[in-house]
Amino acid sequence: SDAPRPNLTPADHMTWQKETQSGKARAGWLHTRHGSVPTPTFMPVGTVGTVKGITMDSVRSTGAGIVLGNTYHLMLRPTAERVQRLGGLHRMMDWPGPILTDSGGFQVMSLGPLRKLTEDGVTFRSHIDGSKHHLTPESSTDIQFKLDATITMAFDECPALPATKEVLEASMERSMRWAARSRDAFTARPGYGQFGIVQGGTEQELRERSAKALRDIGFEGYAIGGLAVGEGQELMFSTLDYTTPMLPDDQPRYLMGVGTPDDLLGAIMRGCDMFDCVMPSRAGRTARAYTERGTMNLRNARFAEDTRPLSPDDDSPMAGRYSRAYLHHLFRANEMLGPMLLTLHNLAYYQRLMRQIRAAIMDDTLEELAVTLRHNWSLGDW
Numbered sequence: 001s002d003a004p005r006p007n008l009t010p011a012d013h014m015t016w017q018k019e020t021q022s023g024k025a026r027a028g029w030l031h032t033r034h035g036s037v038p039t040p041t042f043m044p045v046g047t048v049g050t051v052k053g054i055t056m057d058s059v060r061s062t063g064a065g066i067v068l069g070n071t072y073h074l075m076l077r078p079t080a081e082r083v084q085r086l087g088g089l090h091r092m093m094d095w096p097g098p099i100l101t102d103s104g105g106f107q108v109m110s111l112g113p114l115r116k117l118t119e120d121g122v123t124f125r126s127h128i129d130g131s132k133h134h135l136t137p138e139s140s141t142d143i144q145f146k147l148d149a150t151i152t153m154a155f156d157e158c159p160a161l162p163a164t165k166e167v168l169e170a171s172m173e174r175s176m177r178w179a180a181r182s183r184d185a186f187t188a189r190p191g192y193g194q195f196g197i198v199q200g201g202t203e204q205e206l207r208e209r210s211a212k213a214l215r216d217i218g219f220e221g222y223a224i225g226g227l228a229v230g231e232g233q234e235l236m237f238s239t240l241d242y243t244t245p246m247l248p249d250d251q252p253r254y255l256m257g258v259g260t261p262d263d264l265l266g267a268i269m270r271g272c273d274m275f276d277c278v279m280p281s282r283a284g285r286t287a288r289a290y291t292e293r294g295t296m297n298l299r300n301a302r303f304a305e306d307t308r309p310l311s312p313d314d315d316s317p318m319a320g321r322y323s324r325a326y327l328h329h330l331f332r333a334n335e336m337l338g339p340m341l342l343t344l345h346n347l348a349y350y351q352r353l354m355r356q357i358r359a360a361i362m363d364d365t366l367e368e369l370a371v372t373l374r375h376n377w378s379l380g381d382w
Ligand SMILES: Cc1cccc2c(=O)nc(N)[nH]c12
Pocket: 102, 103, 104, 105, 106, 153, 156, 157, 158, 197, 224, 225, 226, 227, 228, 229, 256, 257
């Protein structure tokens, strides 16, 4: 967005400034040690220090401002100590902008085989070489410090859904104890920050207690965890309806692991500001294009001689240079360039969507934009 940047607020940690609001949707600025980013913002996932298949210059060219890394993957390879010796993630991956790192608990529960969870933390074996590892709120926070993460996530447990209220309650309460230990282990630095993660599944009373526990600890931002784990959009939105108002109005809200363009629109309209999801990049590697008219699978034979661009207003650097037919050929031939071009295209679409939504928040026309977007997404290919 070319909106004038409000002046940076001097602070001993990162700050978020709300610029304007339209309904429950907010437009603001995230000010960090590694630069300022307009919100709402979508964070491309750079799990092991790379947004798979494209250079960080390409990521920057899509308009992305902040990217995500993962404690779980980076601690296993190349290890946090080596990243630190290489000058931290920013220098190692040639990304001077802000980096948010997830804390590892979620990835252990979904990736690491043979894991054991205790009050102290999680013991697990590496999915790479079977070596044994232990993650605690303290060690996760220390790893993120070594990575030089701009935004550090508290170490939490994300329970699999469906789960009984008792299971959700015990898990949430443990995550809150871990949040306090994560905060104690965090090293405050000007322009850096740490986010707490609200848990509690789809139980309003648990979400309420979790949000209060995190506010009492005090963080620079608040993530909503425990969603995007198979509950479905309706239940995710209804959970957001009562959860976002529980969080401080003047601090950023990060909905973890979300989502499709329609998810993002709905979550922004419910007061969320930051998002991450593997969908656009993973889809790019599997021949699925995200466009204003919904998604399309470029392996489909109907594209074999379709000389049109992917979408008429594609503003990625490849805009108008590669036809659907060419992409169809690349994927059929299993050429590297296919996933590279389509990942770039999809991330550029997500960033364009963020800019469109932010502009509509600024001129209070978000309701109208939402109708247009949902209509066009339903059209399918033209
Ligand atoms: C990446 C992600 C997606 C979805 C949920 C979560 C969560 O609850 N906690 C963490 N740390 N990460 C998550």
